[in-house]
Amino acid sequence: MALIFRLSGKRFGQQMLITDKSGLFNFVRPVTLKAKPALSEKEEGHDERNMRLKRPQSPHLTIYAPQLTSMLSITHRFTGMALSAYAIALGLGAVVLPESIPHYIEELECAEIGSSCISAIKFILAFPITYHFWNGIRHLLWDAGKFLTIREVYITGYVMLALAISSAIALSAM
Amino acid sequence: MALALFLRSSARLQALPNLSRCVQFAPSSTSRPFSHLVQQLNKNPISATKSKVNVIATRGMSAxxxxxxxxxxxxxxxxxxxxxxxxxxxxxxxxxxxxxxxxxxxxxxxxxxxxxxxxxxxxxxxxxxxxxxxxxxxxxxxxxxxxxxxxxxxxxxxxxx
The missing domain is CATH 1.20.1300.10 (Fumarate reductase/succinate dehydrogenase, transmembrane subunit)
Incomplete structure (x- = not known):
């Protein structure tokens, strides 16, 4: 059927449209197919797509039991953020504060808050550094493709925790 | 689609023998472009995977x-x-x-x-x-x-x- 229309379309379509009385050829017209390159998909991020589709966010942290692996990973990020805050505070403080940084450190040392309190402050400053340092080595070893079995991940995790806490205590005792 | 295309072009020629020949050749000529593409992909598997990775990367947040x-x-x-x-x-x-x-x-x-x-x-x-x-x-x-x-x-x- 389609073949007949196509065959007739090119040559006789125009004449038939003129002579057509029934109006049939107004509906059945010769069709020309044209090949076009496919339009590339619109670039859209994961979130943008989900927003457009009005999808809710699925629960993530709240549905998992806390494990050593995930907790160490989160702590790594958290200590990194804390260290960034220290660096930003030092960098901006050096410019903005009216006195120099060593002045404030001396003031803190001279203030009568007890040596244990000073050690506690030192530990709070030192622990993120030691933790991020040792766990950073662990992450770099993973990036090199080593210690990637679950057993090794747990062993290195405990070793790293011991190293981080002991070196933080050593630094804060100094 | 390719078949219809051939039929249409044969209609232009308005020759029945030609039409039958086109129909005969149609399968081989339709399969050619696709097999050609596949061969190209197989020739350059690295570039193929690379372009795929690029697409995934641009779809994420970072480049x-x-x-x-x-x-x-x-x-x-x-x-x-x-x-x-x-x-x-x-x-x-x-x-x-x-x-x-x-x-x-x-x-x-x-x-x-x-x-x-x-x-x-x-x-x-x-x-x-x-x-x-x-x-x-x-x-x-x-x-x-x-x-x-x-x-x-x-x-x-x-x-x-």
Missing amino acids: DHSKLWPIEKAVSIALLGLVPASIITPNPILDNLLAVAVVAHFHWGLEACVIDYIRPIIFGPVIPKLALGLLYLVSAATLGGLLYYNHNCIGIGCTAF
Whole structure:
């Protein structure tokens, strides 16, 4: 059927449209197919797509039991953020504060808050550094493709925790 | 579709023998373009996978990360040596190197945090971009502040000690 229309379309379509009385050829017209390159998909991020589709966010942290692996990973990020805050505070403080940084450190040392309190402050400053340092080595070893079995991940995790806490205590005792 | 195309062109020729020949040849000529494509893909499997990776990368938040990644890791490894060295033997060169490496390292780290947590689906389309811009500002200001501190004061290494 389609073949007949196509065959007739090119040559006789125009004449038939003129002579057509029934109006049939107004509906059945010769069709020309044209090949076009496919339009590339619109670039859209994961979130943008989900927003457009009005999808809710699925629960993530709240549905998992806390494990050593995930907790160490989160702590790594958290200590990194804390260290960034220290660096930003030092960098901006050096410019903005009216006195120099060593002045404030001396003031803190001279203030009568007890040596244990000073050690506690030192530990709070030192622990993120030691933790991020040792766990950073662990992450770099993973990036090199080593210690990637679950057993090794747990062993290195405990070793790293011991190293981080002991070196933080050593630094804060100094 | 290809069949219809051939039929149409044969209609132009208005010759029945030609039409039958075209129909006969149609299967071979339709399969040719596809097999041609497949061969090309098989010839260059690396480029094929590479382009696929690129598509995935552009669909995420960040662009192609494969060149920056080794630099990030090199800075991380450098920091493993720089941090203890500048505390044990404080000197201006190590302090300045440490300042640059620390700022680069925390900038990339916080950038990942901003992209992970300040997301368009939670904060809308504008705030994530503002947050990233603010991070660039803070990182630049911190770098300036730390270098200023190294030049005009005792330096990072001494402070830590």
